[in-house]
Amino acid sequence: MLIKMGINLIGLGMFLYHMVSTQVLLQSTIAHLNTHLTLALVLIFLSNNIKSKTRLETYLSSSLAVFSLICGLYIQLQWQELQMRMYFNTLSDLIIGGALIFLALESTRREMGLFLPIFILCVVIYPFVGHLLPEPFYCHSLGIKKTISKLSIGLESGIFQYLSISTNYIFLFAVFGGLLQAVGGTEFFIGISRILAGRIQGGPGMIAVLSSALVGSITGSGAANVMITGVFTIPLMKRTGFKPEQAGAIEAAASNGGQIMPPIMGMVAFAMAGLTGIPYINICAMAVIPAALYYFTCGTYVYLNAKRLNIGRGLDMNEKERPNRKSMFLSSLTFVVPFTLIVVLLIKGYSVMLVAFWAIVSVILIGIINRKSAKEIINGITAGVKAGSGIAASVAAVGLLATTFITSGLGVKIASGIELWSRGNLFLALLIIWAVCIVLGCVGLAITAYIVAALFGVAPLVKMGVPFEIAHFFVMYASVFAFLTPPIAVVALIAARVAGATYLKTAKESTKIALAAFLLPFLFIYSPVLLLKPKNLADVWEIPIIIVGLVVLESGLVGYLFRSYTVWERVISIAAMVLLSLFLATKGEAFLIFGGFVVGALLFLNRKITPASFLGRPPL
Incomplete structure (x- = not known):
């Protein structure tokens, strides 16, 4: 006591x-x-x-x-x-x-x-x-x-090398996340997701995607996100026809995306701001399109799986699960006020910690207005402080690693080694750095994986012509989504426990859902328009090409578009994404034409199904 x-x-x-x-x-x-x-x-x-x-x-x-x-x-x-x-x-x-x-x-x-x-x-x-x-x-x-x-x-x-990242960028936002959960800030997100997603095919899965995207934008933690939204969405998905491993995987993939969802991304984004000096508001802006693409892909997987399993729109919620309009209105204040403050103050150029200060003050005031007890507010603050303390310890430990790399010459050797092993080939260098990020992220905190990989991975990429901020974004994304990768997929493990599913099946399925997140870092390099860094205006046309490629890829992984795929149709769909990716990497028009032809062939094979049935309505 x-x-x-x-x-x-x-x-x-x-x-x-x-x-x-x-x-x-x-x-x-x-x-x-x-x-x-x-x-x-x-x-x-x-x-x-x-x-x-x-x-x-x-x-x-x-x-x-x-x-x-x-x-x-x-x-x-x-x-x-x-x-x-x-x-x-x-x-x-x-x-x-x-x-x-x-x-x-x-x-x-x-x-x-x-x-x-x-x-x-x-x-x-x-x-x-x-x-x-x-x-x-x-x-x-x-x-x-x-x-x-x-x-x-x-x-x-x-x-002490990286402790300023913890003190100046991370700590108070960790407290903000804990406090917002304590005063009921997540209730609004979950409620609005139930209302909106109930009108779409595979509604419970869509609730998981929407609520995890919204809640993740304030918690910035995949594991916390699963525990907040998963306890509601996973049982609901199972009840409407999704298999336990699918329900757990959908929640895991959607929850982990919270770390790349503006305006409050995961702690890795704050670390990137502290390490690089890039303004946090710029990082948020660069993350908008990738985050939208990621959650679009998750939603596509849910929709296609719901069609394949013949899961309808009805949610069949009991009295406790139905959103309460009055409580939703009150909890909406905990969303609208701090989020408006955060966005406005960041745009005006206020420091990250000053933004966090006013966001915390607003949440405490709203908690008092909503008659939250002092105990609830203190518990939220304490939970956030504990989370921030854990990050401070890990950042301090990573400083030991960084200093040793520098003083011993190991960092230079590894950076030179990447150039040597890749033989100057950019794609091979990206593959090596990506693999290191995945391994480090699997067994540790995403922030530590990012800092360690950035120490020796960014310099070779910059030397090969990759812009500084894009190189850091590549490392950051790869580090964040390692949490979904077997054999140690932390977020998938938590979701599997909630779903009562087998861990490896859940991890495998979550990797399929989040495959876009593993491809996006490479697309950043070859299609910088995704990060709002186009080389010219014509690059904007690459975004719809990427969207088509991601939809086709997910259809191949799920095995359904307008109807169930044959094995060869799955192969064709994956081949289409490969061809479109080669176009983005090489800018060779032949790959675009051939890829478009393959997509057209795939649609032709599914031609007997009407668009109305794809939208969830019976054919006329």
Whole structure:
């Protein structure tokens, strides 16, 4: 009880500190980052204390929380002296520095699992044996003392290298998401989705797509999205005829898209703004068309599957499931007010944290107007602070990786290796970087996969002629959608549990639904009009070509267009998408003509079905 109260107090204190920091300069940059990290570490270990199953685990978590506080106070009281004696640190400096490295890795392990901290530890240790290895594996080390100084106690790199991304871009928006859920901001999205999607073939599946797109635009988290919308949409989809793995897959794919849905995209987008200096509003604008295409593709899959399974429009909702108009009107305020504020302030050029500040204030005021209790509001704030703390720990751990890459020369070697392995071929380079993003994203947080891949993946692409912001968008998208990729598809795993389905079947199906997301990063490179970066006005015609290709591709994966496909028709549909993609990559008109011919042939094979039946009406 005391620990839970302590967690709430620290969470509220951390929240208030960051809110005030948006208005008043309380501390210098280093002291601010240290305060942020210290509070995050203490909160993580105390939160784990509650989950502890044995007395030993409880004591260990409490000890680590106290140790985090000691390290934070040590730095806070003498950060200026620590900077001055970098590389010439005292024994106590090195002990605190080593402890801080351990705490960053251990907190990341507790929040994200074993893979990332073990991977980082291997990279940090590698330079100490790298000097014994032949080229191209050779690299040099700074020595133990200088390594500890560089990675932690020097305060300029390592753990502190990317912490500003967490403090200046991510933390308060994480709180905003938690707070908005607590005051019922998601009820409006789900209600309006039920009303709109009930008029379309495969209504429950469409509800999942629409509600996940809307809710995802405020949570920015695929896993959270599944738990918010999936508990309603998955049972409804199953009841109307979708198989359990299909229901789970539709929800997983739709929920994961929330990370690329403006105006509040996932934490990876904020990381991209912090890492690149690209204004967040520009990132949102660039993401509009890809997000629309992604959800259009998800909707196409649902519609075609509903036609194939003969699932109608009726939702057959019970009294509890029917949207309440009055509650929808009240909850709409929690959508309209903060979203309007966010868009207007971003367009006016306000900083991300200042935008988050006013968005949070508006949500709290609306919560009070809607008679939400203080407990509900505090719980929402605490939930958001915990989420933000976990991200702070992982960003600190990734800083260890980044600094080691730079100081040891590994980053340059890997970047050069990509050029060498691809032999200067852009597509091969894209394929290598995409594969790395998928692997890293499968086993960790999307934000860490993005930062790590961007370290060595963006430079070779820029060297090959890809514009800087497009190269970063490529890496970001690949990292985000790794969450749907087996063998470790986190979002699909959660959705499978809710659906009572087999995990691998759900993951396989969600990959089929979200296949557009795996193709879009490559299309960004060859058709930059998708990111509002056309080379000329004629490029706009590439968008309808992409839409046709995606519809044809989904029809092949589902096995239905106007009627069920034969095996050869499936092959033809996939071939059509390949030909249209080759046109986009090479600009060769022959591929466009041949691809158009194949699409026409596919429609001709389905010619006996009338357009009316495709729209869900019986033929006349």
